Amino acid sequence: MENIQVNYEETVPMIQIRGLSKSFGSFQALKGIDLTIAKGTVFGFVGPNGAGKSTTMSILATLMAPDSGIAMVDGFDVTKHPHEVRKRIGYMPDFFGVYDQFKTMEYMHFYGASYGIPKAERDELIPNLLELVNLSDKKDAYVDTLSRGMKQRLCLARCLVHDPELLILDEPASGLDPRARIEMREILKELKTMGKTIIISSHILPELAEMVDEIGVIEHGLMRAIGNVNEIQNRLRVKRYLHIRLLDKMDEAETFLRDRPHVNKLLREEDKINVHFGGGDEEQAELLRSMMSYGFEIVSFSEAQSNLEDVFLEITRGGADPS
Amino acid sequence: MSVQKTAKAGGFGNWRSKMINPVLDKEFRLRMRSPRAMWTLFFYLLAIGLISLSAIYLTQELSGRSGTYNPEESRVLFYFLSFAQLGLISFMAPGLTAGVISGEREKQTLNLLLTTQQSSTTIILSKLLSSLSFMVLIVISTLPIYGIMFLYGGVSPKQLLLVFVFYLFMMLVLGSFGILFSTLLKRTMISVISTYGITLFIYAGTAILFFIMLSVWQQAVNNQGMTTSSYTWIGHILALNPATALYSILEPSFSDSVYTINRWNGGQTKGAPMALWQEFMIIYSVLSALALWLSVRKLRPRLKKK
Ligand SMILES: Nc1ncnc2c1ncn2[C@@H]1O[C@H](COP(=O)(O)OP(=O)(O)OP(=O)(O)O)[C@@H](O)[C@H]1O
Ligand SMILES: [Mg+2]
Numbered sequence: 001m002e003n004i005q006v007n008y009e010e011t012v013p014m015i016q017i018r019g020l021s022k023s024f025g026s027f028q029a030l031k032g033i034d035l036t037i038a039k040g041t042v043f044g045f046v047g048p049n050g051a052g053k054s055t056t057m058s059i060l061a062t063l064m065a066p067d068s069g070i071a072m073v074d075g076f077d078v079t080k081h082p083h084e085v086r087k088r089i090g091y092m093p094d095f096f097g098v099y100d101q102f103k104t105m106e107y108m109h110f111y112g113a114s115y116g117i118p119k120a121e122r123d124e125l126i127p128n129l130l131e132l133v134n135l136s137d138k139k140d141a142y143v144d145t146l147s148r149g150m151k152q153r154l155c156l157a158r159c160l161v162h163d164p165e166l167l168i169l170d171e172p173a174s175g176l177d178p179r180a181r182i183e184m185r186e187i188l189k190e191l192k193t194m195g196k197t198i199i200i201s202s203h204i205l206p207e208l209a210e211m212v213d214e215i216g217v218i219e220h221g222l223m224r225a226i227g228n229v230n231e232i233q234n235r236l237r238v239k240r241y242l243h244i245r246l247l248d249k250m251d252e253a254e255t256f257l258r259d260r261p262h263v264n265k266l267l268r269e270e271d272k273i274n275v276h277f278g279g280g281d282e283e284q285a286e287l288l289r290s291m292m293s294y295g296f297e298i299v300s301f302s303e304a305q306s307n308l309e310d311v312f313l314e315i316t317r318g319g320a321d322p323s
Numbered sequence: 324m325s326v327q328k329t330a331k332a333g334g335f336g337n338w339r340s341k342m343i344n345p346v347l348d349k350e351f352r353l354r355m356r357s358p359r360a361m362w363t364l365f366f367y368l369l370a371i372g373l374i375s376l377s378a379i380y381l382t383q384e385l386s387g388r389s390g391t392y393n394p395e396e397s398r399v400l401f402y403f404l405s406f407a408q409l410g411l412i413s414f415m416a417p418g419l420t421a422g423v424i425s426g427e428r429e430k431q432t433l434n435l436l437l438t439t440q441q442s443s444t445t446i447i448l449s450k451l452l453s454s455l456s457f458m459v460l461i462v463i464s465t466l467p468i469y470g471i472m473f474l475y476g477g478v479s480p481k482q483l484l485l486v487f488v489f490y491l492f493m494m495l496v497l498g499s500f501g502i503l504f505s506t507l508l509k510r511t512m513i514s515v516i517s518t519y520g521i522t523l524f525i526y527a528g529t530a531i532l533f534f535i536m537l538s539v540w541q542q543a544v545n546n547q548g549m550t551t552s553s554y555t556w557i558g559h560i561l562a563l564n565p566a567t568a569l570y571s572i573l574e575p576s577f578s579d580s581v582y583t584i585n586r587w588n589g590g591q592t593k594g595a596p597m598a599l600w601q602e603f604m605i606i607y608s609v610l611s612a613l614a615l616w617l618s619v620r621k622l623r624p625r626l627k628k629k
Contacts, residue, residue: 014473
């Protein structure tokens, strides 16, 4: 019984998924996923609706058995040692309910006790957790009187009650207003500094971008790309978006640009032209030089930082228009 | 000193946390907070009160000697009340248990519960125990009505105790069935209907089965001259029926007459091997243990593959 944990010292990844597949009837939701997430990483899990994010997360949370493949949390196989896995994870489902007849404190105590934490410890711990998610002033309120955002934060506090090493958060920011999202993000940053490994799925990519270490893009049950944001951008050779502002001769410039090499698409705005550019740095410099020598009065010639949203759209072929 | 103290506190904490696990604690609290608990209690007492009042009135009317001491009347009243209570329990138990798991699934709290350290056995048994406790509370609150009958006599405390044990057993049985359906079926509505369906079958279905079997075999005996003793086994069908089982507690001689059915000619009638209600309890203990075992197995998805 002692040796159920495969011990590779510090090197054992928090999450190891190999060839994970899962079908619902004849529909294949996961078609063999491979994923490794090191300890302390914040991993953004992105993909369109129905890609298989929640399914993967349920399997990691021991709520669903995969058809084939393995999923390991901290070296424990989720199907063989679910009890050990549950100790290590805090899971926040995409949809969840609360026991409305409970007060916030009782709610936290219930889950704390369910993880076997003694009362004395809980008495100390729970106020701190409520503080972390900014719910201290609601500690005696009935759970059903909390707003949706508050319930979401309460659920996050609940995930943390047994001090898990891994947080599995399935769209923790869905349904939140912009302000609440910022708050959620602040909390997650704090958790990151606490050294937690976090796997978070979201559709709100720009918000994820600044806090995640890595992203994984899943589509139709397959991992399309894994790595840090820049890596992925390079690997997929996402085209550049150039914003060119001119003093005048906009129409002329448009015709001029249309004939240049590597220019795939033009989008005209009032005072600027957005160019969907297929070339690299050198081609870009060449384009600028040619425009200058032609005599256009260029106010600015900038490369738009293609953000995570663009990457996402690019990968999933949802569209390619720069925003 | 301090070491001893903590050890002691720990020991007590352990004892407490074994007796009242978090799920049980939660079930108790939430159940008593819901308005449904109060209404259930209220309507139950109202129903049993009305039934006993009208029964008292009727027995007094029929005997025509109102207000006089009569153990025989009191016994009839006791029988009547016992069956009424059995009916009410059989009506209440499915309603209280058929939603305990599916309800959490519908409210989307089940997944959170399943990712905690609580074992499936703890969850299922706590749900059962809390429902049972609530029903016991309700049935105990009807005890004063039985007090009236003790005033008139005709009923032994031992019989009353046995009847209450039988009630407890019925709650356990129907409760286990309710929890099983609640675990297996996704929707509470369907689970409730199925549990009531099973309950109806246990009462009406087994009775109908008994009468059909009886008439079929009697005909066979008449036509082909088979020995009557060859179909005494039909009596065992009645051991599946709670109403007849309860009757065998009230009238112990009933067991003998059932198992030795139609041996009108023989003087060698042997007594029943055991009372009808005893056989009932053995059969249904097995069934409800099976139901609970299945519920525990099916609560979480099977993760291990062979
Ligand atoms: N219990 C289920 N029964 C049948 N099909 C299911 C079930 N759960 C998921 N699916 C299907 O599996 C696919 C993947 O679903 P999943 O919930 O994992 O997607 P997702 O990536 O989380 O999507 P979203 O962004 O909308 O949350 C979907 O096509 C869905 O219809
Ligand atoms: Mg999802």
